[in-house]
Amino acid sequence: MSDLILEDKLTYKIDSDEPIELNQLILSLKSLGDEYGKFSKIKDVEVKISEVRKGSFEFDFVLMSFAPLLPFMSDVNTTVDFIKRVSELKSFFLNQNSDIQPTLEEAKLMNSINIPIQTFNNYGTVIINDTQKVDKVEFNKEDSKLITTNSSKYIKELKQKEDEEKQNIFKDRLIRFVQTRTDNKDYGNKSICEDISSKEIKTIFENDDIKNEILDNPYHYGFLVDLEVQYINNDAKIYRIMKLNDKINLEENDL
Template structure:
């Protein structure tokens, strides 16, 4: 049995929507497992989970604990619940601007979990959420609490974090008609691979390939490649919204023009 527990108390002013409550604890469990899987100090098993030990009346008070000894033997004085509680506190302190220390580079899953965990209080003006991580034996206690204003501030910060994570969308087109303008047959050739996809641009653009096998299929044929048309999937790279390069991703078909 674990010697540590995480107690969560929700002082709500109105009934908590069941989906918000379940999303909160589902995301808490998800983030706990993710935290352990990324840590060098703990090892996971199929039974690694966060368990609700007790739900008390009055305010919504929930005690959670792990029932599996996860700590690697050579790491002393470490406990998964306490380490996870410390991670949560540092994450929320960072998102509230209380510290510049970021516990890790958040990914989308981190952002969604951290957002959902505090959802019940973010939606309830005047409510409060208290997290307390402590040992049954020892002096270690980690406590954090948020009111609805702070919870909303955290969610706004998470939205900004997610914006930073967004990758630019690749402009991909499928089954486009392509034909050669010029082609570099070997390393000694001074020619440049250029091709035309009239549906995108009337100009010949530089061409790259997802892999060399695609290029070989387009050039190493019994017919003159410059008399052929090719059906390809392509990624279009642009500068200032103008196409400048085609990256051929897949060849579907080819036929004489």
């Protein structure tokens, strides 16, 4: 038998008197429940709906676990912290806060939880709060449209980045050269890209224009580039600079 982890509950409410499309409601509830469970970071956790208010679109989520609970679990503020995180995500996708970097799953959550109210003819509000209704975050119809637009764009960009990195292509990475040749040969140049490896890696160039611009003054600058990385046994062996995006004065930035 599973144990109730938290006495506190996460409440999801759609404040409207209009009918809701069933598949949209299911998608919204499932997305919220999945992310709530992941956020708890509790092993073997299950998220269940413990109550549906009569005559309303109001649902209570609770966390359940089959694993033995540790003593500190009683002090965990998962629900409150989760609501605060959703509030941060709301600000991010409303272009009000750029200090966080949402995960792909968080972007999908924000893309889904507001879908039911977007087709309403009149008002519609999504409300997420804790049992005591002390901490809450609300989304109105206007918020939801902008959040869905921005989160859809964000999801597309993240997936594109993942696809590129699976192809060993890394965009906008900062490199610095530690060894260069003066005889214009294509071998003997080495650079370090801390995002990929702390090692000095053989570096080649997509074309002579890129090579000439970089090797004209290779040690005074850091270079923001698009890289193709070639691996042997999962170790980076060659960087191919495909595009030079910017040069950064190392002395001015104390790098």
